[in-house]
Amino acid sequence: MKKLTKIIFYLIILLLFFTPFTNTTAQSYNFEVTQYDVQAVIEEDGTLTLFYEMHFRNGTGAHPIDFVDLGLPNTSYSLQNIKATIDDKPIPKISDSSYVQGAELALGENQIPANATGVVKATVTGITNVIYPYDGNDRENYVNFQFIPNYFDSTIDRSRNTKYNFSIVLPPAVGADEGVYFKPKGWHGNNDPLAELTPDQNRVIYIWATDNANTHTAYTFGVAFPAAAIPSHAIVSKSEAVTPPKKITGSGSTGVGGIFSQLFDQLKNFACLIPAVLFFVSIGFMKTKQQKDYAERKLQYMPPTLSVEGHGIKRGLTAVEAAILLEEPIDKVLTMILFGLLKKEAITVIKQEPLEIKPAESLPSGLYAYEIGFIDAMKQPSKTSKKNGLQDTLIGLVKSVERKMKGFNGTKTKEYYQDIINRAWQAVEAADTPELKSAQFDHTLEWTMLDKDFSGRTTRTFTDTPVFLPRWWVRYNPIYTQMPSTGGGLGSGGGMTSGGGMQASPAPSMAGPSPKPSFSLPNLPGSAFAASVIDGGANMAKSVIGNPADFTSAVTARTNPPPVITSSSSGRHSGGGGSSCACACACAGCACACAGGGR
């Protein structure tokens, strides 16, 4: 046997994780205790020494176990007498718990992360005022000692088959046949302990052990022994013992730890096994009823929320800018720019792989800076210079979106643009004829492209009808320039192979309402059209920007560099390089609300 020990304490894991500069997406605490050793040693001088060893296994995805609160039976302890380790490394910070009566062990950098194990050991010496007079009639000059070892909140403690060892060591002066034990309450093992003498000091020890316990049930243990075994001043006097326990408030508001310390205080008058158990049961019942009564009156708890008035939604972003805001992949953003320029007839693709474009001799007015940047980059002779130019363009675009978003509600704005995407699809789906559907699809293509399920939704939307290719498609797929033209200049013949290798089906004449009804258009099945659009991005990635991930890293390194102070960057990611603080004071509800100048 290692050490003689004794106990009365409860213990609670307290979750005080508090990271000052991060958003508050708290994980939940979820752990089990696989082994739990508690020993209470009643020392020669009547003080109590506690040893405990807790083997934690933290749950998958659970909040790290970063604090352990160690409940103590009363306030007669000193923090200096508490030593603790985590995985045999000293726990440097031990303070009074603000949660339970007892101490708080801060695991600090040795906290137990999710899906990991850790062993917390603690020793508390010199706890006084734990022995009470024995009031039963069957023995004279006896004292008793009862306690409930710590248990945890069952909502976070998943322990089921904890290897649980609990022992009480009596003072050295207690003879082998002088000690008695109380039948434990709630215990999942054998009620009768193993009674032995410790090998080193021949002291009486009672050991309760089982592999079927848990650490969220309250187990009550107790012993009695001759009062002469300890100094009389170590025995709490009757007058003190009948003083109402200070922690009983009758409010039902104390925590689990608080309740146990109250029970401990109440148990001090136990005289013998039977009365003690009855008294305990009685108190326990009354408490439960009280709590039930209070629970019925209590308000439903809603997590605290604080809010400020923001700028609201930033409207007026282009689809490409919205793509940055929505953190779309950069190759998709470039594809959108490419198609935007094609629609504006500002460029023609003269080769898809590797991508080569030819700017229009006279660029249309009103091009955005990122569109001009794209054209300039693609005019560069070498792949490296093209890539650098596109990087600069993207960096400028990201920063521009950041500026535009300053002071606006990022979340609401993203929702707004998601709604735009949905409305764009709805407009396509609501079109009456295949031609109108295609025309609407063309009209809103930059928004539908933003849909993460662009390909699938295009296929579904155009299940029964093909996509009639828009006029500008000829600028994207050079093969169409070789087709005989009708009216608007697009070929109508079947059997064309697009750049993506799809087979275009014969196009009917567009007789119905359409933006350009006077000529026949080729068409593609929806899935083929979507693939062709997506291939545009893939080809560009392959031929110009190289690995999209590397290219993205190069952009985000300049648009979202690692902050000097990591106060707000954790957890952010930026597929398109676009993330920004969008929350500057809106001044809507501030002192600078209309204040009545003008006199």
Place this chain on the structure above:
Amino acid sequence: MKPLFPPSKGIHKFDRQENGGKSRIHLRLEDDYSGVLVVNAAKMIHLNPTAGLMAWQYLSGIETQEAVKQLRRLFSINAYKAKQDYLETIFKIDQLISDDSKSCPVCDLGLESLVPFTAKLSAPYRMDLAVTYRCNNNCAHCYNARERNYPELDTAQWKKIIDRLWDLGIPHLVFTGGEPTLRTDLAELIQYAEQKGFITGLNTNGRKLADPAFLQKLVDAGLDHVQITLESHRAEIHDEMVLAKGAWQETVQGIKNVVNSRLYFMTNTTLLQNNRRDLQELLSFTKELGIPTIGLNALIYSGKGSTVNTGLPESELPELLELAIEHCNQSGQRLIWYTPTQYCHFDPMMLDLGIKGCTAAYYNMCIEPDGQVIPCQSYYEPLGSLLEQPWNSIWNHPLSINLRERKDVPQACHHCDYFQECGGGCPLSRDHQNVMPIFKDLILPKS
């Protein structure tokens, strides 16, 4: 003495000393403990009931362990969750209160972002007290629509008003007029309000503040901030606009005195045809005077302002404000733009001037010299006497609701994408401007 839990409905004030400075904090709690935390009458944080209680506990100095117990007495919540939430909440509150904190409330602290003008209030944040309509200026563009000899409440009645406002949970009072410094009991009223717990301010033409002794009386009374109207850096233009010879000299002297006091200070200038050409010089002049904050606003179409015909169309404002922004960027001064405009004509957000919508009968209201409550300093439609009528009938007067809920705006505005922020501009100016709001749907027709 240990404060009783749960706290009472109404306003609770807390002062916090930090880094040599002082924060004035007001917590307004409603019946369900939801509330608004107001920091230095400038920063508003909306709290749900749990956060309202936690804010009160923290600011009242209740220890964490006790706070958790109190929360568990009130709510069905386990202790670890209560404590975790409590510590997170008070950390946020601490950061929000701290002057030094550079934390973004939304990104860094995880606060929710409310859509502007959607918070449900039971009373405004600020009440303007037009203690008199008398004035020693006679501005040609003045929005005052009352006779100068309008009946005034006496000192005792104003104190009752102040009591009532405190009970309503309003933390901020601004003494205005007319010219409030003409009230001989102004310092007494300020002191009364300050002792009650209000933050107090003064909107004035500054002429009386040219007398250092008078100013000192106001400072000693506890006054917190002052706004002085300065129309031009040139005496002749200022005096011409305020129709009072020699006014500029006194106003500028008043400004100099206030700059040298402990008061938070700003000037205010109405941009009109009279002074628009000299704006750059005026701004430079404010810098020379050491004025930290410059307020600008457009003509208010009320009183003489509705007929003076010197107002600038909203479409001409961006150029002037860009100039002012550039000046402040260079000078380090702060610029505050007040006027609500129609965003289709002038969008203040495009110039980073903040959201400027009408806040009458919402964030602020005004009490006339006779005790009648009006929606704002310029909107002369009485809603009821504060001393005689229940607050509910004033706050929920049909006109209050119309203004708050923006019911009387042009039809086109209701469908505009900017409606929530813009709200159709200043209700007083809508009837005096010849341009119609433009319906804006920037991307797609709504389904």
